[in-house]
Amino acid sequence: MSDLQALARTVYDACIPNHQKLYTSNEILAHIPKRDPQILLDTINELLGRGYLKTLKQGDAFVYRFVTKDAVDRTRSxxxxxxxxxxxxxxxxxxxxxxxxxxxxxxxxxxxxxxxxxxxxxxxxxxxxxxxxxxxxxxxxxxxxxxxxxxxxGPWFTDAELDADFINALLVAVERFVASRSFPKQKPNSGNPNAIIPFEAGYTGYPTLSDITQWVKNSNLTEVELSEADIKALLEVLIYDGKLEKVIGGTAYKAIRKIEGAVKQGFTEAPCGRCPVFDLCHEDGPINAANCVYFEKWLAEI
Amino acid sequence: MSRKRSASKWDVVSGRTSQQNIRFSSALIGPPQHARKKFWRAVLRVRKTHPNGNFDLDLDLDNITVDIIDATPLYPPGLAFTRLHGCHILNWDVQLLQPLLPLLLVLRKHLRFESRYLYISSTMQQNAVELCTILVRDTYGELSSRVVAVLLEYGRSALHTIVRRVKIPEKVVKQTLVVLIQQHLVLHYTHDDGGRDATYYECNWLQIYELLHSGRIVRTIEERFGTDAASVISNFLLLGHARVSDFISAYGTSTKTKTNGTLPNGTPISASEATGTSQITSAAQISKHIVSLMQEKFLIPVQLHHMHPTIDTENAIRQKVTSEQAGITAAMQAKMKKAIDEKVAEKMEALSTDLDNKNFGLKRKSDYQEGRARKRAKFSSVNETDGEEWEIDGTVVLRVNHSKFLAIFRNEELVRWVESRIGKATSQVYAELLKHIEKKAISHRTEKGLTDVGKKYVVSTLDIGTTLSKAIDLVNSIAFGSSANGGSKRHMANGSHNQFGEVGEESEGDSDDYDLDADLDADLDVSMNGNHDLSSAAQEKKEQLQNIRKHLSLLAEDPNQFVTKQEGSMQYGGWTVDTERLCRLLCTRELEQIVEERFGGVATRLVRIIKDRGKMDEKGLADTALLRQKDIRSHLGALHERGFIHIQEVPKTAERLPARTFYFFYFDEGMSKMAILNDFYKAMSRIIQRIDYERGLNSMILSKSERTDVKGHEEELLTKKELTDLAKWKRTEEKLLGQLMRIDRQVMMFRDW
The missing domain is CATH 1.10.10.10 (Winged helix-like DNA-binding domain superfamily/Winged helix DNA-binding domain)
Structure with a gap:
């Protein structure tokens, strides 16, 4: 083993515990006896040749990274x-x-x-x-x-597939949480369960984004780390679903009051609003109001 | 080239040429010479700018014909046959007209067509024609419906044209037209066409649609004024318009026969029949009802411009205004155009301002009497105000003010919305507020919907307090909780009437209301100090007003902003309502609900995202909606098919390959509304047709049950099976009619409000 090899080994051993670090040539020079630039050059060449060192470029300057033994063995094989x-x-x-x-x-x-x-x-x-x-x-x-x-x-994906079940479960949970904070608790003896009364104007207790994020974090709903941005995406979806709305200048969220057994609007309840052959229906055509099977069924439902 | 080929293929199939005629009747286009020049320019410009614009022009004296050669080969000729006659556009569908839109816009600009005209024509779709024809047939019979059908299909026509098309003797057509004009279903206008008068008739289809509202109208009046007034209004509905003296003299003797004679049983307006039962005997009683109905603007005097199409009225005014500016050079004219436009708009408005006067069409009772009585009236200051007696002018011709009712129906809908969003008590307060506005504001139906400038009218909390029913529980309908969650419960438990004020203040902590509340309390404290023995009634009043204000603040704070707080002088605060904005929101909400019930929750989510974010491609949509692309694709397809969303293609390369094209989805509220309105009309027609069919099925039993000897003795004279059949028919009809009215509500929402 020549001197050079021995020197290279000592330099390598000295630097390898810190192998993630990028070394400049000056830093390596510290390990060279007498700080001789010529020896440094030879040592670096030796290490490079054996694959223990890698040259990288940082800006205009060259930097070096030491390669672990495992990796070297790997490439060598x-x-x-x-x-x-x-x-x-x-x-x-x-x-x-x-x-x-x-x-x-x-x-x-x-x-x-x-x-x-x-x-x-x-x-x-x-x-x-x-x-x-x-x-x-x-x-x-x-x-x-x-x-x-x-x-x-991101957190919504499992094996590169959008995890719909996970998202839906979270949506339901978040909605429930916001809803529970949006209306006063029912009096136990109030007669009508549908009569949800609102908080007064100026009420500031509606949950904010950070409240909700914190709640999700503490609730053990999921192992996945969810940031505020992720929760915000969830809330946006709930707003688009018409389940929540932004209040207090968009800083807090409030559930929209749901009426149980709310009246549906007329059009889609009548057969025509859901009719698959609506475009073909014509007074004198093969499909018309008189022979309509959907009307028949709907009227029988009385 | 390929386009040409495909067009000729259709030729073979349908045996038609691909030339579509667009005809403009010169009758409408103002001074002929002038207009034609402009028309030329308009068309030439369209030809230059429009990609499909390959127009051929053919001018003759009476008609200007534009042949669009190969302009719409994308659509089969049968579909693309679009007729513009007197600028009525009929039988078109939205997509189809799109290539023509630039032309129409230019026309509107150059020929000064009133924009509403284009709008109304464009909403007048085939399904609406069908519905209107059915409605007229059910109410006024076959003859009227045939005339109406011709007028709707061909647009504005002269008498001889109608006669030719209806194929009915002229005399009969004339009689029919008289009836229809009496009902305001047909409008007419006489032009001075070069020395000889030419009268044109035009169908007022929105008025035909109003036939559906009769039941609602009568019910509203009944709720407010009682059955007698309801019977008065239902008779006015039947008559269209009537001179007061004639109306009163005919009343009582002929009411019943008239009601039954004009209305066939079981038609959609049969509701008005039911109210015609009570007998009013004295003329004074009737005129009293009429006066109160007039003062609230439920009945209005008929004015000349009610009988004319708006466009003609405007044209006449414009012509007059322009002629006043005679002797101006062409260059100046362009400058003057704006001034003229303004003047015309002003005059148009002036036509209806008469209505703003509360007692328009009425006269002072004192006027009728001798000088002595008049003097007395003069001297007594009390009589100068509302307490004054008003009497009806017997010569005035009255009609039902439909816009007023539209406003009432709209307010009812807004109240319902508030109820579902906030709660019953708040909605009752809101209803009271709207009632106050409705009394002050006059609604006009315009191209953009109803305008009653609700924004202008400030209603004070005091006003509401005076009229609001005491039975409404204002206190327990709002929870007063501090921001801590647990706190709310405690407050609610303790929040008795006495502590109410303090609890409210505590929790309102940082809101704007706080200061006002404090001021208010201070005010009241002062008054309390000044007047130590404050009666319990005054105390109660104070509490009530405070509570009302809490409800109103709740309404103002809602994201929909149901009311707007007016800072200012009014004690306890004043409030306004921006009905136009609210109706837009209401309409959007309804649209979303339709999407939801028809296509499911995912589709609604997508529509809302598209609406909120503008144009979006599938991937962006999937990311925002947190859904898989393949999952949303089918929803997008279905939505696009029914015209709820639209697609814009942006090709990446010049070849326009589908694979190398972006597809952006976007939402056009106007177009979606129009598409769905069209569906509404069709659904309504189908329901009415179904009722007719069901009636046909049960005709035997129905005719039997309507026999005079059977009526009232059904139990005894009908068999068990007949009775169950009858009951079933009644249920069926009720269900169908109920459905019809529910769709009608939506139509109003989308079109009128």
Whole structure:
């Protein structure tokens, strides 16, 4: 083992506990005897050659990152093609990389690429992930990383699919919570259960966004961390559903009073409002008011 | 090229040319020479700017014909056959007219067509024609309905044209027209057309639609003035309009026969029959009813312009105004145009301002008497005010004021809305407030709906307090809670009448009301100090007013802003109502409800998002709605099919490939409303037709039960089966009529308010 190799090893050992850090050449120089730039250069070359060091560019300056032994062993066991593919996947970090882009970047033959990906996946170096934005694309990333929110789509998605049940359950829960705060508690002896009376004008006890977020957090409804923005999206949906409304200058939320057994509006209750052949109905046509089966049924319901 | 080919394919199928004729009757277009020049310009401009504008012009003396060659090959010719006659656009559907819209807009601009005209014509759709024809047939018989059908289909026509189209002898047509004009269902106008007069008749279809409201109108009057007044109004409804003296002299002797003779049994307006039963004997009694109905503007004197189409009235005024400005150069004329427009609008308004006078059409009772009585009236200051006696002028011709009733129906609807949103007691306070406004404001029906400038009339809390029923529980209908959740319960338990004021103040802490409340209390305290033995009645009054104010604040604070608080001089505060805005909201709400019940909750969510955010593509929609794209697709499709939402295509490339195109969904309230109105009319026609059909099924039993010897003795003379059949028919009719009225409510909401 030459001196250079030994020196390289000491530098590597000194820096590896901190391997996430990016080193500038000056920082590495501190580990070089006599701070000789020539020796530094040789050492860096040695480390680079063995794959223990990686050059990166930060702005105009070069910076270095030390590679852990595992990773070095990993790449060392790979063929050159596999190493190339691995490198590209690694560089994509938490975003993942689409196989098509991988192909153009590596310039490998499709079959070679597929084989490489297969081996890498088999060795558990990489994993395929699903992106919310492009569900059909085959995207790979390193096995030990977790995908970013852009890829997973945030708390609403499970396996890149919108989790409708989860959302609906949350919607119902939030609505109930807001409703419980929107009206005074019923007197136990009040005769009419439908007579929900309103709070007076100027009442400020309606729940705000942070109130609701806090409540969701404390309620053990879900393991998923929900931010205020997520809760706001939920509330928006509830407003669009006509279940809540904004009050007090849009800062708080209030449930809209629901009347049990409210009268439906006329049009859709009559057969015509729901008629699937309404456009074909004509006084002298094959479908008309006299022979209408829907009227027949509806009138029988008296 | 491909367009041409497809057009010729349709030619083969339908055996028609793809030329569509649009005809303009020159009768309407003001001074002919002048108008034609402008028309040329208008059409030429459209030809330049419109992508499909391939017009051929053909001018002759009587008609200006525009042939649109290959203009609408996207639609089969049978559908695309659009007729513009006297600027009535009939039998078109919304989509179809779209290529023509630029033309119409230019026409409106250049030929100074009143915008309402286009609007009303455009809402006059085929289904409405059908409905109106059915209504006239049920009420006035086959003959009238045929004349009306012709007028509706062909638009404004001269007598000879009607005779030719109806294929009925001229004499009969004339008689029919007289009846229809008497009912205000047909309007007429005589032009001075180059020395000889030419009279044109036009159908006033909105008035025909009003036939459906008879039941509501009679019921409203009955609630307010009792059965006698109701029978007076129902007779006016039957007569259309009548001279007061004739009306009074005919009353009592012929009421009953008239009622039964004119109205066939079981028609939608049969409700008015029921009220015609009570007998009024003295003429004084009738005139008393008429006076009170007139003072509240339920009956109004007929004016000349009621008999003419609005456009003609306006044209006449415009012509007069323009001729007054004679001797102005063309350049100046352009400048003057605005001034003239303003003047015309002013004069149009002046036509109806007579109505603002409370006693218009009435005269002072004292006028009738000798000088001595008059002098006495002069000297007594008390009589100068409302206590004055008013008497009816026997020569005045009266009619029912339908706009007034529309306003009342609208107010009822608003009250119902408040009830569902806030609560019963608050809605009763609101009803009282609206009643005060309704008494002051005169409603006019305009192109944009009803205007009664509710914003102008400030109602004070005191006014409401004086008329509000004491039976309403104002206190227990609002919860007074501090912002802490648990607190509300405690307050409610303790919040007895005495502590009421303090509790309210505490919780109102940081609201605007606080200061006012404090002021109010201070005021009252002062008055209390000045007058130590404040009676319990005054105390009660004070409490009542405070409570009313709490309810009104609740209304003002609602996101819909049912009332607006007017800061100012009025003690206890004044309030106004912006009815126009509220009606827009009401209409939107109804539309959403229809979507909800027809397409489900997801569709409503989507519609609201689209409306709120403007144009959106499928992906954006899915993200906002927190739904999967594939889940919303079918909903969007269904909504688009029925015309609730619309799509704009934005191609990414010049080839306009579907795959390389953005599809943006958007919501056009006007178009959606129109589409749904059209559906309403159709549904209403179907219901009436179904009633006719059901009646036909039960004709045997019905004719038997209506026999004079059977009537009143049904139990004895009919078999058990007949009785059950009769009961079933009655239920069926009731259900169908009820449904009809419920759709009518929606029509008013979408069209009139």
């Amino acid at each position: 790979l063929t050159s093609d596999e190493a190339l593919v691995y490198q590209h996947i690694e560089s994509s970090a938490r975003e993942g990389i689409w196989t098509k882009i991988l192909k153009t970047r590596t310039n490998l033959h499709p079959t070679v690429l597929t084989r490489c990906l297969k081996t890498l996946e088999h060795q558990r170096y990489i994993k395929p992930i699903k992106s919310v934005k492009n569900p059909t694309r085959k995207i790979y990333m390193l096995a030990d990383l977790t995908p970013t929110i852009e890829v997973t789509g």
